[in-house]
Amino acid sequence: MKATGLIVEYNPFHNGHYFHAQSSREKTNADILIAVMSGAFLQRGEPALLPKWERAKMAILGGVDIVIELPTLFAVQSSHNFARGSVGILNALGVKSICFGSEHGEVQDFTEHIKLEKEFQHSIDCKVKDFLQEGHSFPKAYDLALESVSTENHLQMLDIRQPNNRLGLAYIEAIQKINPLIKAETIKRKHANYHDEELEHSFIASATAIRKAILNDSREWSQYVPPSSYSEITAYVENEKPLMTWESLYPIVRSKLITTPIPVLSTIYGMEEGLESRLQHAAIHAVHFPHFMELVKTKRYTWNRIQRTLVYLLLHIDKQEANHHLSKLPTYARLLAASSNGRRYIKENKESFTLPILSTFSQGKESLLQIDQRAAYAYSLGYLSTMQVAEGAREFKQIPFIQK
Template identity: 40%
Template sequence: MKACGIIVEYNPFHNGHAYHVMQSKQKSNADCIAAVMSGPFLQRGEPAIIDKWHRTKAALSAGVDLVIELPYIFAVQHSDFFSKGAVLSLAALQVDSICFGSENGNIEPFIKAYEDLNAHQHAYESSLKEELSRGRSYPDAARMANETIGISLNEFDYSAPNNILGYSYVKQIRAFAPHIEPLTIKRKESNYHDTDLSGRMASATSIRKALKKQNKLTSHISEALPETTIDELHAYYNQSNLWHDWEDYFNFLHYTIMTTPAKDLQAIHGMDEGLEHRFKQMIKSSTSFQEFMQRVKTKRYTWTRLQRLCTHILVGLTKEEATAYLAKETVPYIRVLGMTETGRQYLNVHKKRFNVPLITQPQKLSNGLLETEERAAAAYFSPLHAEVRVNHLKKEYGPPVLIK
């Protein structure tokens, strides 16, 4: 059986995602679509609107055959580490191709950009380090480094978020899994950061914004979603009385920053020396997450970078923990979140070839990263009522979602 891998967050799964799944299957001629999906917290340092189990079920009901989890330590990172973890996970799953959406829709410029980068790797890394030392954000520093070594990115917009990720995917595929074929399809209609909800093809950002404003699924919002996603959004809200947003975590963040000694905050992954004092100073007079972020944000520290750091504070991810895993060239396991009958058949055919353990229930494997996943789940469900929270945490040790 052939498998095509896709790298997703599904926050939430919408009509554009359904289009991506369909096009990926057609373009790759694969028997199985395997998605590696972020868990409770996402690449930009945001909590997922609903938990990973409901997002998995929505995906499996809409064309995905197999969903595995991208470990937290890779999921909440800048594009290079995020893409590295995702590509390594899909490589461990033995996929034949990886298909991503892009504003460009043409794979050749991504491959050429990688080849140019590979030919000037030392100069690129030197320039990147210099730009970061000047206080630039990682995306800006990477863009400047590319320009410095003369990489030709004229054929597509490198500032477009999906192109940035696509470029990272191709880099990691060529570096760690050159046997995997990179594919891309052109995004349809809405852009990644579009905040205005319009029609059937809307961005996840605009959908979340509308849900937060309306606090209910209106017909206008539902138009952009498959029926299965509507069902899962309703199901999660009925259980939890919440669609997750950073403001739901502000009290926990406030308490953690105020009661953690500065030296311990300094040990958190992503905390530059001295930034812990700024966090402690600004949190005192902030009454919301939005206000705190506005106070802390500077030209050097972007909103996204600070969101990731806030997430790492809640989860307690240290620099020592992150360094131990981010430098490795393999993932420690494949954790299955859900599968259809096709996904189950794929695992049965290929699992003997896997070079890392396949997990369907976490307690069956002792691994340091799984302890980090426990902490991430505990942080994610912390705003919920105690009884509901306990029930959700029990699922962390349960079996995958099965869709027949």
């Protein structure tokens, strides 16, 4: 059976994801689609709207064959480590292709871009330094440097301000390093842009707009998700379970920020150049998340970088722990859900996988897995107090969803 890898967050699984999965299967002629999915916390440093278990189930009902959790430390990362972690796992599970969505949509232009970037690396680096000194964040400085070098030299480069183009580049770089035999493919994203906040008149909308509609409890969103996602989400909400946002978890981060000494805060991964004092100061003055972010916001740090650092603090991930794990690739592949085909693929190919498949938490002894445990506990703290113990315990008790 031929497997293709997808790198996803499914927050939640909607028609755009369904379309991408179908197209990936056709384009790469795949028997099996393996999705590596972020768990409780996402790349942008936010809690996922729904738990990983519900999201993984929706993916299987929407046509994916296997959902593997991207370990939290690799999930809550900027594109480079996010891509390394995801590609590392997909490679270990024997995928022949990885197919990502992008605004650009032509895979050869990604490889061309990477070649040009290498060629002009020195000029780019010099410009980055200049833009950093002007007080820009690193991603912004890099954008500006790239733009300036490509204009000066009349290069045909990708628009890396488009978030999925940027991620796509990171995937291809990771593939080149980890296993160049994996074939990269891309599918042009339909209609919706990642950051679009409003629902439009079609059947595809951005996850951002769909989340907003779900949170506002408007039924308008039903047309943008497969019926299986719709049932899953409404059942979840009807059980009085929370749609998780930073607003629910911020009080915990706030209490940590204001009761932890600065020298200890500065051991947390992501706390650099006095960010710990800035965060503490804002936490002292803000009891609500939007106010906090408003106080913290600065040209120097991107919104995502700040949110990710809050996740590291929430889970008490220190620099030593993070750097230790990030110097390697993920050490396990945690199964969240599978179709019957997916299950067969695992059974038949297990011996050739270069990572152990964990279908229960107790099978893993890795310290990287302890971070996922803390993530599950932290996530459970956003539930009603009567639900917290059971929700935390799901990390150990939940059996992967297997479609018959």
